[in-house]
Structures are given as C-alpha cells and as structure tokens.
Amino acid sequence: MNENLFAPFTTPSLLGLPAVMPVILFPTLLISTSKGLINNRLVTIQQNLIQVALKQMMMTQNTKGQAWSLMLMSLFIFIATTNLLGLLPHSFTPTAQLSMNLAMAIPLWAGTVITGLRFKTKNSLAHFLPQGTPTPLIPMLVIIETISLFIQPVALAVRLTANITAGHLLMHLIGNAALALSINNFFVSSLILAPLMALMILEIAVALIQAYVFTLLVSLYLHDNT
Template identity: 75%
Template structure:
C-alpha cells in the first residue's frame, strides 16, 4: 500500500535520476508505423480511429488550419496513450503533472495566437472589444477579454490535470478500501471490487475523452485564428 494518497503522483526515479523523459517517450513504441504489418486488426482499428478523429477536428479548417493536422493527431495520440498507460499498476501518469500539461498547452496556444495576429490581425484584435460596447466600458472590457485570452492555456492544462488526477485518486481510494475489507468482510470487499471495476472502466473512457477534448480545444483556437 502506498505511504499516502499522493504517492502515485510523485515522479519516479531510476538510479536517483528522474525517469520522466523515458516514461514520456515509451508510448511512442506502441504506435504502429509503416515498418509494421498493416493488415492486422490492431492496425486497422488504429487507422480507423485516427481517420475519425482527424475528420472531426479538421472538417471546419481551411488550408492554413489543415497544415496542423499532423501535430494535432500526434498530440491526441500521445495524450491518450499516456493516460491509458498510467492506469496500469505501478505506473506513472505524466499528464497528472500540471507543469507538463502547461508545457504542452502554452506553445500550442501561443502558436494559434501568433497565426491569428499574422493572418487575421483585425479580427483577432476585434475579439478584444465586442461590437456596440459603450465608451465608458471599453477599457474594462479590453482588460477582461485580454485576461480571458491569456488564461486559455491555463484552463487547458488545469482541466486535463484535474480530470486525470481525480480519477486516479478515486481508484486509489477504492483499491485501499478493497484491501482493508478483504480481511474483515469478504462480501463487502467483493462489492467494492465491482465498484473498482466500474471506476476503472470510467477512467479508461475519461483518459480517451480528455485527450480528445484537449486537442479539440486547441483545434478550435486554431480555427478562430486562421
């Protein structure tokens, strides 16, 4: 049993060195490439899911936005595989770290903003001041809209961190209850085990959905700026 509730979220070490980078790179080994046979079921499922997600995110984009398709698909695949691997026993989920999620969100958000300022300068600046605003409210609304713009990457990172962390905490609590009840009441332990299975299924769905939501919001920011 872990020492405390937040032990699973501490960064693991190998020979007293942080193992974050190998853990982040490990999911890339699970992605099938052209070197692997493409006529098996796993490859077919992977291709179908990739095409479906790509179609959903790129259907409203113009040529400038569609140039980001490879980056967006790489992002959703990376987050999804990282979240799913974090559900394995004795594993570590990098996306529970706010610093890592901010490192993904800020550059992508900044890239969409820069594109907007370069190609749609007037429209991008017009978003800071809604049409028909009374003159006395102009300075206040400009400040509010600027803050709401700057807070977008923080909202992306916090949403992903909170959802993944909350699910892991619930599973950890349920697992601790099962271990405790297994020595006192087998029937209650069995009932709690069923709850743990349901939580695990829900967390698998959350891992995939949060990867899609994170990437979809980046896609929406891109659509508004291209």
C-alpha cells in the first residue's frame, strides 16, 4: 500500500538510467514562441501573464534588483509548468522532491546574500544585531538571526515540497477510494468524483500560486540585499 501511495514520487528511469533530466527539460517544450512579426493568441496570453507577474515582483526593486528580472521570470515559468505537468496521470513531479527544491533554493538564496554583502555590507551585517539591543542579549540575538538567515532556503524548499506532495497524496487517496467504490456502489463513487474534480481545480491553482510564492520570496530576499 505504501509503495503504491508514494509511487508518483519515485524517480522515473528509462532503460535503467534516471530520467530526471529529460523530465526537467520537458516543460520548455510547452512554451510557445512566435517566429514571425505577429504573435499568435497563445504567445500573447503568455506575454501578458508574464508582464503582470513581472510587474508585481519588480515593483519594489531598484536598478540592481531589476537586473534579476529575466532569471526570476524564468524560474517562475519553470516551476509553474513543472507543477502543472505533475498533475497529469502517470507523470512525475520533480518539485515534489526536496532535493530538487533545495538545489533551486540554495543557489538563489546564496546569490542574494552575496549581493547584499558586496553592495550593502553594513546594512547586511546590521541585520544580525538590531539597534538598541541590551548587551547581555547580543550573543543570543546574533545566533538567532544567523539561524534565521540560514533557514531561509530550507523554508523555501520545504514549503514547495510540502504543498505539492500534500495535494498529490490527497488526490491519490480520493481517486483510489472512488475506484474501489465503483465496483460495489457506482452512485457513491460518482458522488466522490465531484470533490475530486474540485480538488483538481484547486491543485491547478496551488501549482501556479506556489510557483509565484517561491519566486516572490526570492524577490523579497533580493530586495533586502540590494
């Protein structure tokens, strides 16, 4: 039972070799590009959505932070398409793996911290010790602020992993219950399909929201260090 329940989260293989890289690169095929002077409807919709998300993320950024706009939007599109592809039957969701999310979160977080230490050294170091702190509490506050700084990439990765994993498991459990009841009671099984479809719509929204939240938090870390 446990193997069937967690089967969607196991790394797929092709001819005995891990197929993670092809799965990660596959979402790029879904991004439509226009080769002519006139865009089609799909490209226009994509561009409008990207412009709205980019405007929200870059609203509070200065010139140095806006230089990260291309990278942040590429990250948003990648996570969103990967999450949506994971909702397809018999598919694999790379963002449900903690290692995958840590591999994205740690370099981005480290880049924002290094940027802050390079361009705003005094302000970055001042975050470790708030002004007016009593002398006996200085060592404790420095340790707490240091831990909170290093916990940021872990929180990014765990948040994305937990939300994607929870939704997939819930859909898997409800789907198995509907399939098992369809053998004995078709009417009850049809009633279960209604919340399953509602959950599917909710998961589509969660896939997009989590991609936006992940990218927005990286943008906020960048804003604090530029």
